[in-house]
Amino acid sequence: MRKRTALVAFAATLTLLAPPAQALPQEAPLAQASLAAAAPGIGHDYEPLRDAAARSGKTFGFAYAPHIANSDAKYKAIAQREFSMVTAENNMKWDATEPRRGQFTFNGADEIMSFAAANNQKVYGHALVWHAQMPAWAKSITNRDDMRKAMNDHIKGVAGRYKGKIEAWDVVNEAFEWDGSRRPSELQKVMGNSWIEEAFRTARAADPNAKLCYNDYSTDGINSKSTAVYNMVKDFKARGVPIDCVGFQTHLIVGQLPASNKQNLQRFADLGVDVRITELDIRIQLPASQQALQTHATEYGQVVKNCWEISRCTGVTIWGISDKYSWIPQVSPGWNAALPWNDNYSTKPALASVANAMGAKKNGSSTGLVCGISAKVGANWSTGYTTDIVIANKGATPIDGWTLQTTLPDGQKLATGWSGQFTQNGQRLSVSNTSFNKTIKPGESVSFNFNTTKNGNSSTALRNFTVNGQQCA
Ligand code: G3I
Numbered sequence: 001m002r003k004r005t006a007l008v009a010f011a012a013t014l015t016l017l018a019p020p021a022q023a024l025p026q027e028a029p030l031a032q033a034s035l036a037a038a039a040p041g042i043g044h045d046y047e048p049l050r051d052a053a054a055r056s057g058k059t060f061g062f063a064y065a066p067h068i069a070n071s072d073a074k075y076k077a078i079a080q081r082e083f084s085m086v087t088a089e090n091n092m093k094w095d096a097t098e099p100r101r102g103q104f105t106f107n108g109a110d111e112i113m114s115f116a117a118a119n120n121q122k123v124y125g126h127a128l129v130w131h132a133q134m135p136a137w138a139k140s141i142t143n144r145d146d147m148r149k150a151m152n153d154h155i156k157g158v159a160g161r162y163k164g165k166i167e168a169w170d171v172v173n174e175a176f177e178w179d180g181s182r183r184p185s186e187l188q189k190v191m192g193n194s195w196i197e198e199a200f201r202t203a204r205a206a207d208p209n210a211k212l213c214y215n216d217y218s219t220d221g222i223n224s225k226s227t228a229v230y231n232m233v234k235d236f237k238a239r240g241v242p243i244d245c246v247g248f249q250t251h252l253i254v255g256q257l258p259a260s261n262k263q264n265l266q267r268f269a270d271l272g273v274d275v276r277i278t279e280l281d282i283r284i285q286l287p288a289s290q291q292a293l294q295t296h297a298t299e300y301g302q303v304v305k306n307c308w309e310i311s312r313c314t315g316v317t318i319w320g321i322s323d324k325y326s327w328i329p330q331v332s333p334g335w336n337a338a339l340p341w342n343d344n345y346s347t348k349p350a351l352a353s354v355a356n357a358m359g360a361k362k363n364g365s366s367t368g369l370v371c372g373i374s375a376k377v378g379a380n381w382s383t384g385y386t387t388d389i390v391i392a393n394k395g396a397t398p399i400d401g402w403t404l405q406t407t408l409p410d411g412q413k414l415a416t417g418w419s420g421q422f423t424q425n426g427q428r429l430s431v432s433n434t435s436f437n438k439t440i441k442p443g444e445s446v447s448f449n450f451n452t453t454k455n456g457n458s459s460t461a462l463r464n465f466t467v468n469g470q471q472c473a
Contacts, residue, residue: 043347050084052360061085061317066111074345078321086116087124093133097158101137104157127170128155129199131185139186147190152202159206168211171203172196180228197241204242215247221258247278254284254292257299262306269312279319281338283328288337291421294432298403301353301469349401357469371467377460384453392445399440403432405466409459417450
């Protein structure tokens with residue numbers, strides 16, 4: 001059993017000076033977007049991932065920090081080329097937009113709006129009400145009516161400014177605890193249970209066109225916390241409280257993607273709300289081993305695939321671009337490697353895994369991954385059997401790094417494997433390349449084999465093969 005490590009929400013308060021409010025900038029022309037899209041990918045040769053996402057009716061987003069784009073040309077180029085949606089990593093939060101009561105400062109948020117408009121990107125608003133990065137003046141309010149007024153004025157001030165320009169707002173962020181109880185934040189303690197629905201009603205009035213979302217972490221699988229959110233959404237829908245979507249942050253630890261992730265997203269979608277992966281990153285203990293990087297890739301691909309297979313999942317947003325600027329090492333020293341691009345902008349296997357899960361094309365031509373699998377029983381005895389697998393590249397471009405997955409018959413366990421890196425999670429078996437069989441050129445194939453212990457089930461029928469998250473012929 002792997003240890004489930006609690007992710008701690010990093011609550012810090014930004015102290016910003018209040019520069020004078022300025023007019024909302026005009027939308028810039030879209031020409032820049034097509035130029036950026038035509039540029040080659042950094043660290044990979046796939047088409048812009050936003051284009052692949054668009055073919056499935058989804059958006060691919062990232063958490064944006066304007067000060068980084070202003071000082072790092074590669075970050076900016078990737079931001080422009082790959083993404084069709086922008087989330088402000090910090091600039092739209094309460095402390096950034098209303099550092100003093102009633103004094104709104106929108107320069108960082110406006111910069112994000114301009115960047116998104118110039119690059120033909122949608123904006124996902126994050127976050128109107130959150131116990132973290134809530135300014136000290138608001139946290140110190142102890143009177144219920146005054147707290148309600150402060151919260152509602154804040155929502156009206158920020159959502160009102162960007163009325164009609166925001167795709168969706170995280171109206172409320174992280175209001176639940178692990179056990180499904182309400183987080184005892186100042187908001188909760190001073191206003192009681194009704195504050196969440198009040199925030200949603202105020203946001204609807206402030207921007208009737210924006211979709212209104214509840215967003216949280218560690219709600220990625222079916223557990224006490226996600227069930228509490230589920231029950232709240234169900235109740236809101238039943239009572240007509242305006243809620244349109246739920247964001248699943250998906251800050252994961254490698255190897256711990258909950259098996260119920262897709263089922264969980266689907267149960268929310270079945271309530272009649274959109275769902276979205278809003279802050280995806282998958283942290284690894286440093287230095288990252290080859291095996292961890294393969295699991296990382298498999299899990300990135302799996303999360304995208306889970307979303308892609310749910311019609312009400314609007315897309316995936318990753319929490320940053322390069323590991324260089326990730327929030328992870330600040331709060332988890334010794335951990336990072338969480339994003340698809342590493343510190344020097346080379347890509348990890350996760351990038352290909354995401355691209356393939358989206359069906360991205362390489363070099364703007366043939367489809368990325370076209371694979372064929374042959375699985376044969378090589379030997380069969382009373383307690384176990386050997387399976388020989390061949391993966392063929394039937395596409396036009398090399399497969400550079402692969403992870404095959406398949407489902408073993410019930411109760412069976414992997415015993416030994418050769419020419420691959422093997423992990424079993426439930427009945428799902430993952431096999432990743434070794435250094436000597438990493439690349440499969442077009443028309444070529446690689447093979448590996450493994451022994452399975454039957455544990456009383458004599459079937460040898462393996463099911464549901466994928467390579468890098470895609471079904472194979
Ligand atoms: O801007 C100041 C700078 O002036 C100062 O010198 C420096 C000193 O520490 O701090 C800078 O502010 C930091 C800010 O990020 C901007 O970089 C804060 O200390 C730091 O706490 C803050 O962290 C942000 C964190 O939210 C705060 O809770 C992270 O960037 C941001 O990625 C993270 O994002 C959250 C989501 O909003 C909600 N879900 C979880 C996610 C990760 O914690």
